Amino acid sequence: MISLSGGPAKVYLDGEPWVSRLNPGRVRKKRESGRHAGGRKTENIETLPGITISNELCVVMGEEGLVAIADLHVGMESGLEREGFHIPRMQTATMRDSIQRIVDRFSPDRIVVVGDLKHEFSRNLEQEWNEVRSLLSFLRENAEVSLVRGNHDNYLRTIASRLGIEMGEFYSAGKVTFAHGHLDNSSRPLVIGHEHPSIKIIDRVGASIKLPCFVHLKKEGILVMPAFSPLAAGVDMARIESSECLSPILRGRDLRRAEIFACSEVGLLGLGSIGDIGSFSI
Numbered sequence: 001m002i003s004l005s006g007g008p009a010k011v012y013l014d015g016e017p018w019v020s021r022l023n024p025g026r027v028r029k030k031r032e033s034g035r036h037a038g039g040r041k042t043e044n045i046e047t048l049p050g051i052t053i054s055n056e057l058c059v060v061m062g063e064e065g066l067v068a069i070a071d072l073h074v075g076m077e078s079g080l081e082r083e084g085f086h087i088p089r090m091q092t093a094t095m096r097d098s099i100q101r102i103v104d105r106f107s108p109d110r111i112v113v114v115g116d117l118k119h120e121f122s123r124n125l126e127q128e129w130n131e132v133r134s135l136l137s138f139l140r141e142n143a144e145v146s147l148v149r150g151n152h153d154n155y156l157r158t159i160a161s162r163l164g165i166e167m168g169e170f171y172s173a174g175k176v177t178f179a180h181g182h183l184d185n186s187s188r189p190l191v192i193g194h195e196h197p198s199i200k201i202i203d204r205v206g207a208s209i210k211l212p213c214f215v216h217l218k219k220e221g222i223l224v225m226p227a228f229s230p231l232a233a234g235v236d237m238a239r240i241e242s243s244e245c246l247s248p249i250l251r252g253r254d255l256r257r258a259e260i261f262a263c264s265e266v267g268l269l270g271l272g273s274i275g276d277i278g279s280f281s282i
């Protein structure tokens, strides 16, 4: 079991206080005052039953002692290099630091990677091979590891099997199914990656920031995870039609009712529904 301890935490946005009391295994939120449903800020929020989301770009299931991350895209730098874009190969080191923070904060028994651990489609590039092996070994040093196959993970099973790590099409924990999201899946509740959701926030003078975010379709029992990769923040969910979604699980759904939780260094930002965000500014 993961203890989401830390005691009562007062959080503020635009001078409006919120109180979040963090209890072992669950998170309870209470609105004290405020003008609108969006705009609450905290470090952990419970979405689907038993599932807590964190600003560390991960899902936590406290009772199962489980933490899940998605879309690491290890080796993306090599892939970009082949297309003529040269960037420092720092992504895996950055993600390793992020995983260490998750381990320190939640002490998980198991880490589930919900697809696209690696980037290259067709074959294992040398950088990708070395970094995937190193990252998998690092994960194994800290917890049991389960891999869910993503659409980029064609050759991952070869690498993982040499380390004794199993990979499946989905992972089940309690009543929750984790699947990458590139294929249709009727299981509910369902946690997916693949979409790389983000949200652009524009301030009053026109400056903008783009933050990775969780997308929660409450009625449908679907939670979409942000990409763990710092290089793959993805699409602004407030500015696409559902028909443009990568995941067939999301296509055709009314995304305007979906709730957005943006991940920032200061915490999770509950921004309300996508339908309301078009007019949201800070």
Ligand SMILES: [Fe+2]
Pocket (backbone or CB within 6 Å): 071, 073, 116, 194, 195, 196
């Ligand atoms: Fe991906």
